[in-house]
Amino acid sequence: MTNEKIILIGIGQLGRIFAGGLLRTGYSIIPVNRGDDMAALAAKEPSPRLVLVAVAENDLHSVLAALPEQWKGCVGLIQNELLPRDWEKYQIQHPTVISVWFEKKKGMDAKPLIASPVYGPASEMMVKALESIDIPCHQLNNDQALTFELVRKNLYILTTNIAGMKTGGNVSQLWENHRDFATAVAQDVMDIQDWLTGQKQDRNKLLQGMVEAFEADPLHMCMGRSAPGRLARALSFADEAGLNVPALRNISIV
Structure with missing residues (x-):
């Protein structure tokens, strides 16, 4: 057992899951709620084992912008639509990042x-914490593997959400009944992800990874409440990059 402390920023549904695993593996949790003074807490707790940022993706950038300097060397991130550029802009160099499935x-x-998959300084700790509550997790070996896994998750989320705006239904129905359309949306999403990361990923491997997730939960519904916002964000990136993304633009005017 350990007496090391974890700062947990955000105590929502996912934050509580991580807290449960970390508590079970012997860590002390110090919660940070919306409106709490992080600078004052950092003055009292300047060297936690990990600062796990478990806020929703829409709140991520405001939290990272306000993150005390003492904590930037031990950050953990779990958000959707996450890429290296999202933490690098705040001078966070080596976070522990989990692609939550x-x-x-x-x-x-x-x-x-x-x-x-998880990568970063606290990855071994996070694997043990999640496995202690029966959530499968595995470590990655390098930055390139992490970027691939983040793009893979983004591909799954964006393709299902955005395509679902037109097709409705679940992921099994999307892939079985609208495969050409779903693939066209996925290709546009991968164009945007290539631009955002400055790297070209193996697209066949990405598509295989997306289908693996479809098969793991075939009844998962495609379109969530976040879908229109995800489409708007994707089109904003495409406009900035000068990308055509015809399948996405067609959805936007339907």
Whole structure:
């Protein structure tokens, strides 16, 4: 057992799951809620084992912008639509990053789809914490593997959400009944991800990874409440990059 402390910023559904695993593996949790004074807390706790940022993706940048300097060397991130540029702009160089492949909704237990990959200084600790509560997780070996896994998760989320705006239904129906359309949306999403990361990923491997997640939870519904915002964000990136993304633009005017 350890007496090391974890700062947990955001105590929502996912934050509570991580807290449970970390507590079970012997860490002390110091929660940070919206409106709390992080600078004052950092003055008292300048050297935690990890500062896990578990806020929603829409709140991520405001939290990182306000993050005390003492904590920037031990950050953990779990958000969707996450890429290296999102933490590098705040001079965070080596965070621990988890591509979360499990769901947690109110009144339901955590539901893993596939094993969640993790990379960074606290990756071994996070694997043990999640596995202690029966959530599969595995470590990655390098930055390139992390970028691939983040793009893979983004591909899954953006393709299902955006394509679902037109097709509705679940991911199995999307892939079985609208495969050409879903693939066209995915190609546009991968164009944007290539531009955002400055790297070209193996597209066949990415598509295979997306389908693996489809098969793990075939009844997962495509379109969530965040879908229109995800489409608007994707088109904004495409405009900035000068990308055509015809499948995405067609959805935007339907």
